Amino acid sequence: PRVPAGKYLTLEQLRDLVRPSPATLVTVLKWLRSHGVEDCRSVATLDFLECGMAASTAERLLPGAEFHRYVKGQRSVVRSPQPYSVPEELAEHVDFGIGGLHRFPAERSAVSRAWAKEGMESRGQRAAFHLGVMPSVIRKRYNMTKGDIGLLPNNSQACAQFLEQYFHQADLAVFMKLFGSSFAHRTEVDRVVGHQGQGRAGLEASLDVEYIMSTGANISTWVFSNAGRHESQEPFLAWLLLLSNMSALPWVHSVSYGDDEDSLSQVYLQRVNVEFMKAAARGLTVLFASGDDGAGCEEGGRGGNHGPFRSGRAYPDLAALSDNYWVVTNRLPLPWVSGTSASTPVVAGMLALINDRRLQLGQPPLGFLNPAL
Template structure:
């Protein structure tokens, strides 16, 4: 198991005094953030509760890193595919000496002596008590409880000495209320009533006999995906060098015996993969080789992780697969006596570990997210900037778009769509990290000829007899991140078609998502040794990641670099290798949601993959 000291770097014990003491300035508020809906202040945090604080020191030259990122990701640029090394990225974002000296002086004078650095020293980790943190940040921590029982030690406002404001971007955990949740829909099956199974309105079975033999609306399988997206018969040539990974949070862990049952039934040639994929445990993330425990089964844990690993293995075996499992879920009852820190929001823990590694899978899928407004903007920007660092190194990061339609709500209820601005403004709520411009975001489709945007009304009976809830492919426009240049033309064209629809409910100048889409309704999967179905963009993201990983295999076998940060290539030429989705919608917030249109749209992006065409456009051969 890899703990935080390995995750970042060896602990550095700072000297007692700097050679030239620096005068401290008075404190001023650095950041405030409203408490999101569904959170209630329970009381003051215990003074002796420990916090693992992460201090984001301003990066040295992120603008230069961003320039490199776009040059190596632009297919018309002479540097396309010339990805940066681990060392080159670290050198670009390393803080300048003045920033580090000033932050060190502040910490030392406050009695903090043990620092843990990220590889580029743009993050400093410290472990202190709530009492010490309140003095360090001139704030007060409280315990906040979510309506689902999750508890966090957080504050709504914190301060820094004035001279440090320009040198520190963020400190967490302070104001972030992100609860990283999976994007899938599943409950235990009920007795099946075949006469009432939900089918999308207007659904017509496939007319192509090959697709009809492989695909059923009552449960899709790897054979269906391979047939639909035309990977059937492709033989991998670079599976030792080419790899794929996926993320697990919230104590989720893929279960090997369940994967074996699934693969034996739906992809027998990949059965050995159930016991061959690799675990990487980060910050106490779980890993196990046996079946789910009674406690895990009672809580319904591991469905998300099972979906990911079964989808990926079914599509990519024998490609090496890495399951990253990251700890950091806030405990329901903080163990103050044991001195355990409450869990940090896990994206930052994961990305700092990943940034410290020199060898990584070329494609990594993540099926988790939360409302963008649950995280403060400076924190979101720093996490997003970390994704840019990985993109510059040639890593494709895929995230699911969410399952709440245009409003990222739990249904059509407009009361779910309230902005965290202190004014209770009705707004569509974009997702994070889906709205980060440095990741590729994946929406969901359903049906086969044609595929349409995934949408299921509430209280729909699924093919396993389960009464499923509302589900619609997540989409939106970020309130935090402006529209990147690579999607300027595509999004402007879409907004022109949309006109004044839903004016005021979304930010038309924001980064639009999703970028792509893939099947996302009723995936066959196994949990607790039992076959069932599961839906969500949590399914779409690992499926799309698998297709792109196969494209990388063809590229590497042709002597070419992996796709890397996909979006500039996608919006300039790669979109021609995807089937444009022309029908469906997504609703949300008691509205019609965003419409599906020709070309890019804010429900299905550029559409679903056509593997041979993508390989050709990427410059490789099958």
């Protein structure tokens, strides 16, 4: 059913909308327990189950599967080259199927979407007149005044991090000391959800946090840190399921990462799409960096992103400054950082600021943005 504009669902209401039938729950749990599988976790909406078991148990659970360990260099994965089946009585109750059995990780190495220029030679004479993008430049470009800061304690914004990218609170403090003198701001992330690794800070993580807190100034900020990987890429499903388990969440989420659709299975893509719909029903605004190659139509449009060009839909939905940013990472100011992963947290912070004003007026947050655009 369509949710009226601005009438968002609580997590409990969403659960009532998407939860499996009692018959489905009984059938699936009976099947698992008959094979001794007890180590299972469900999300709050009850429509996704994650279970741990030995490979030998999985082979009995999934007739036809035959697991082997495959090693390449320092990496190893457990996969079944043979197709599996599930009992016929389960067919109508299983939507997503069983993930991670057949497909091997993509050959490409996963990298963050931000990048720093090696030198200024390619910029020619232009470099002498361009000191780089910093919060004051962005706030001036987009007509943001000293009054354009968050005021409400119950408003918040978030960045999602993947691929072992971590930020340091100390970097944020240095960044705001250097670049935050013209506007009221916060110098700490209020909450980290997930594993925050030690060691060196990542350029992407530093960029995201510092700039969402520059446009979304003085707004409480969270970081969702997702340490694992899916098929050597970003575990978007794991992150979305994390959101499915939390009743109180930031209204705006900035994601400067992306996957090649043709390197993932269709069932995985569809399940991720369902989780995005669930997030939209709850009133969340989720922004993704489009990538520096736009819709990614290399090699004759081999991926599923060719769709926007067929339909005539504009891509991306929004654009903002993305070149030659200053970022503080590992306590050092680093110039000339570029990428759509720079513009994404900038726009996200602006939307969180709009939400702040809407909430002050008793209006709902923006939520799923595309209809408004």
